[in-house]
Amino acid sequence: MSGPTSRADEVTRVGAAVSAVVERLFGAVAAVRAAALRSSAWDEPRSGRPVLDDSVRDLLRAPGQLAVGLGLVVAPQPGRGLPLRLEWWQVDPDSGRLRTLEPDLKPTSLGYYDYTAAEWFDVPRRTTRRHVVGPYVDVHGTGRYLLTLTEPVVVEGEFVGVAGADVSMRRFETHLLQVLGRLPVPFLLVNGEERVVLSTAPRSPVGSLLPPAAGPAPSGAAVPGIPWRLHLVDDGTLLRA
Amino acid sequence: MQLLSGDARRAVFAPLDDGALRSEAVVRRVGSAIALGLLGDGEQLPTETHLATMLNVSTVTLREALAELRKLGLVETRRGRGGGSFVRSRDDVLAELADARLAELGTTDLRELGDVHGAVAAAAARLAASRASRTEIARLRDIVDRLARAESVTDQRRAEGRYFIELAACAQSVRLTMQEMDLHLELGQLPWPPEHVPELLDVIVAGHRAVVDAIEDRDQARARALTEEHIETRTLWSIELRLQRVADDAVRQEVS
Numbered sequence: 349m350s351g352p353t354s355r356a357d358e359v360t361r362v363g364a365a366v367s368a369v370v371e372r373l374f375g376a377v378a379a380v381r382a383a384a385l386r387s388s389a390w391d392e393p394r395s396g397r398p399v400l401d402d403s404v405r406d407l408l409r410a411p412g413q414l415a416v417g418l419g420l421v422v423a424p425q426p427g428r429g430l431p432l433r434l435e436w437w438q439v440d441p442d443s444g445r446l447r448t449l450e451p452d453l454k455p456t457s458l459g460y461y462d463y464t465a466a467e468w469f470d471v472p473r474r475t476t477r478r479h480v481v482g483p484y485v486d487v488h489g490t491g492r493y494l495l496t497l498t499e500p501v502v503v504e505g506e507f508v509g510v511a512g513a514d515v516s517m518r519r520f521e522t523h524l525l526q527v528l529g530r531l532p533v534p535f536l537l538v539n540g541e542e543r544v545v546l547s548t549a550p551r552s553p554v555g556s557l558l559p560p561a562a563g564p565a566p567s568g569a570a571v572p573g574i575p576w577r578l579h580l581v582d583d584g585t586l587l588r589a
Numbered sequence: 590m591q592l593l594s595g596d597a598r599r600a601v602f603a604p605l606d607d608g609a610l611r612s613e614a615v616v617r618r619v620g621s622a623i624a625l626g627l628l629g630d631g632e633q634l635p636t637e638t639h640l641a642t643m644l645n646v647s648t649v650t651l652r653e654a655l656a657e658l659r660k661l662g663l664v665e666t667r668r669g670r671g672g673g674s675f676v677r678s679r680d681d682v683l684a685e686l687a688d689a690r691l692a693e694l695g696t697t698d699l700r701e702l703g704d705v706h707g708a709v710a711a712a713a714a715r716l717a718a719s720r721a722s723r724t725e726i727a728r729l730r731d732i733v734d735r736l737a738r739a740e741s742v743t744d745q746r747r748a749e750g751r752y753f754i755e756l757a758a759c760a761q762s763v764r765l766t767m768q769e770m771d772l773h774l775e776l777g778q779l780p781w782p783p784e785h786v787p788e789l790l791d792v793i794v795a796g797h798r799a800v801v802d803a804i805e806d807r808d809q810a811r812a813r814a815l816t817e818e819h820i821e822t823r824t825l826w827s828i829e830l831r832l833q834r835v836a837d838d839a840v841r842q843e844v845s
Contacts, residue, residue, distance in 0.1 A: 452598055456743075457626035458750040458773065459597030467724065485758040485766050491595020493763050541722040555761035557720055 355533060355580055359569045362535055365527050366546070367572045369414065369520070373497050373513050374478060376415050380404055381511035384420050384501050390508065393430055400435045405446055408437050414523060416441070417449065417490060417514035421463055421498075423473070423507055432463065438490060438514065451489050461488040472500040472510050480574055483517050483545060483555050493517045493555070495545070517554055521546055534583045538568070540575045549583035595763075597754070597770045598627045602635075604645035611646050615654035616661075618644075620686045621777035623663060623678050626747050630678035634664070637674075661686070680742060687780040688834070696828045702775060703824025707817050709768045710753055715813035716760035718804045725759045729801050737794045742784050746777060752797055759804070782826045789826070796822070 380400070389399040400420055408418045419436030436449040451461035463469050471479040482495035498512035524546055534549035542558045552558070568577035601622040605614050622628040634640060641651040655674060658664035661682050666674045721729070732755055736748035750773040757765035783790040796819035803812040 451596055452627065454626065454629045454632075456629060456747070457597075458747045458754075458777075459625075459627050459770075461596075483761065485761060485763050486595055487754060487758045487766055488597060489595050491599075491763060491767065493761070541724070543720075543722060555720060557722065 358533055359578055363571045363578050370574050373414055376513045377497055377499050377511050379407055380418055381501050384511055390503050398435055405437055414515050415513040416516045420509055420511050422509040459488050468496040468498045469510055472498050473507055476500050533580045536579045536581055538577055549581050550586055551583050600771050600774045601627050602643040611650045612653035616657050617778050621774050624683045625750055625777045628676045632676045634674040690778045691780055691831050692834055696831055699827045700824055706772050707820040710820055711813045711816040713757040713760040713765045714800055714816040715809045717756055718807055718809040718812040720761045721759035721804055726805050729755055733797045742781050746781055780830055
């Protein structure tokens with residue numbers, strides 16, 4: 349290297365790495381969506397036949413897959429007698445095997461997984477655009493700390509559900525830190541709610557919210573393709589007596 | 590049924606490890622799951638073999654427990670094609686079961702349970718005050734509103750359970766969330782104080798609203814202190830209900 353990397357170069361490099369991961373995950377979502385769209389199950393929605401074929405499981409098992417869960421979440425249509433339904437596979441964190449997600453869909457239960465109210469379902473339905481939510485605790489679902497990426501599935505002009513991918517915060521972080529290697533300056537990646545998505549500054553761990561006043565100046569750089577911002581921070585070591 | 594860790598029903602079928610009196614422990618666990626709606630009215634239970642494996646009890650113990658649940662009217666077994674064991678949700682039986690559980694426990698057990706719940710929920714409230722997003726705070730508020738409107742005892746219990754579980758999720762903590770789910774399965778085995786004194790529901794709702802206000806104000810110390818205080822009050826209610834029972838029993842004995 350001819351000299352110290354400039355801060356602007358560093359921001360560009362981190363931003364590009366984050367964008368690449370996000371696009372790779374949305375690539376998996378698009379494959380799920382394509383599998384949903386070529387399914388004939390939509391012709392007889394009442395049959396309860398699965399919409400997705402084996403390709404989705406193969407995709408989840410593919411080497412280098414970052415997603416820990418993939419699938420389709422169907423929009424319920426009470427008027428047509430169609431209940432809440434998921435076709436979601438996920439990698440069991442202990443055994444590495446694929447399991448289907450069968451959450452509690454009884455509205456009267458303490459454990460009711462009310463996904464139609466969940467941001468990852470509701471936002472793509474309303475905006476008809478792709479969406480990323482998290483990090484968040486997927487209560488009553490997978491029980492993991494996740495990012496969930498979803499996009500709407502529209503059949504003959506009608507919203508029928510969302511295709512999506514889950515990535516655990518552990519996998520997201522491990523992958524990106526490995527790709528980025530040694531960094532000259534600590535940085536914070538924050539989502540639209542000012543929640544830390546990725547951090548190399550120990551004072552602001554993943555999941556914390558940036559305090560409104562004490563946070564870095566709004567000079568944070570936009571990350572292409574996703575409403576996240578990147579801040580370089582001056583954060584000295586805490587490992588000091 | 591494949592239950593993942595985030596699913597509150599997981600705790601229902603987690604292995605029992607309390608040794609003695611296992612068939613009673615199965616009965617209590619199932620009763621609490623029904624009270625919290627985790628097992629719904631008419632829902633089919635897994636097969637005997639599967640259930641015994643999940644709960645880590647012998648099939649003999651499991652059969653004893655199912656016989657007891659049938660006697661109580663919480664489970665109905667149908668033979669033949671489409672047969673199996675089905676859940677029957679009955680508030681009167683659940684209240685009796687809760688009362689019987691209270692009688693088994695000492696006031697120290699109640700204090701211990703309250704101490705752990707206080708530690709978990711107060712830590713969650715403090716963290717939520719710094720980590721909950723506006724959307725999450727709005728969701729908490731919505732749950733408390735639902736609790737205020739809930740009419741049946743079971744609806745009130747469920748709404749309150751969801752409040753505490755959501756509070757832990759607002760703390761961005763999977764572990765605290767799991768702890769809350771497990772604790773609620775135990776708390777669900779005890780009487781619900783507003784069932785004895787209906788006005789207490791207002792106290793509970795006001796207590797939770799004050800915590801949500803503190804979280805919204807980003808006041809960590811207040812969120813923590815109010816949660817601790819509230820759960821302490823709740824523990825004292827359970828202890829008083831327990832002691833009242835002793836007094837009632839004494840009166841009954843004197844009369845007879």
